[in-house]
Amino acid sequence: MTTLVFGHKSPDTDSTGSPLIWAWYLNEVKGVDAKAVLLGEPNTEAAFVVEKWGFDKPEIISEVAEGQDVVIVDTNNPAELPDAINDANVTAIIDHHKLVGGLETKGPIDITIRPLACTATIMYDLMGDDADKMPDNIKGAMLSCILSDTLEFRSPTTTDVDKALAEKLASELNINLGQYASEMFEAKSDVAAFSDAELIRMDSKEYTVGSTDLRVSVLETTAPKMILDRKDSLMASMPAVASEDGAHEVLLFVVDILNEEATLLVPNDTVKAIAEASFGCTVEGDTVVLPGIMSRKKQIIPNLKV
Secondary structure (H helix, E strand, C coil): CCEEEECCCCCCHHHHHHHHHHHHHHHHCCCCCEEEEECCCCCHHHHHHHHHCCCCCCEECCCCCCCCEEEEECCCCHHHCCCCHHHCEEEEEEECCCCCCCCCCCCCCEEEECCCCCHHHHHHHHHHHHHHHCCHHHHHHHHHHHHHHHCCCCCCCCCHHHHHHHHHHHHHHCCCHHHHHHHHHHHHHCCCCCCHHHHHHHCEEEEEECCEEEEEEEEEECCHHHHHCCHHHHHHHHHHHHHHHCCCEEEEEEEECCCCEEEEECCCHHHHHHHHHHHCCCCCCCEEEEECCCCHHHHHHHHCCC
């Protein structure tokens, strides 16, 4: 049986690149028949990376069959995985997020969760000496994952391990780190073709605070004006997205990569109260700027209060 390797829904660069990396490793090094798949359309940056390094876009799936062998990467949260994930045969998890709970396995499995900025960084270490066998496109995918998840080392999630590996890979690929990161972020910022609902869900995670279910969305960009010019229509679309997705509220953070700050859209008094309680700010109007806020995982999710 082919082992399916996938990350979370609304796949970003790490949840697109890491399945490609680990499927290569399983196939070419471990002799395991494996296939990278996605749980949705990749975002614009991830799509750029797939094309840049000559990969075919992985097949998009929404379900997994009972007993299907799978490796889960870049998440351990059942809410971000197919509904029937506990009926599949999960053989391994490789992740860098907090342990959520709720996954059930058929037996003991390999689980690696480490406090690094990127799943691909963990994979490099797990490969050991076999990492030397990586072809350039796999190295390119790994470098891209690290640059994306660290926002070119601006994110507070960045570790020395992530940065050192990125610099090593860039040197081996003869790539200018800053120039390539700029190309990636430019691709990420090109969101004109997406509807408001698609933008809200593009990089989004479900999170519950007390009895309040939230959809916490982040749009990382070097051109925040392009998104903020659409704030009225984005906020008008939030109630429908929340209703369709079973959430009480949508929190949409527009992260300005270059100025290292986030702007939260504030469509109503509930979100205003959440913002003020969570970030110690005073909200006046329908947006609030949060200096230094770059990471959903480390700065947004842990601070949310309702």
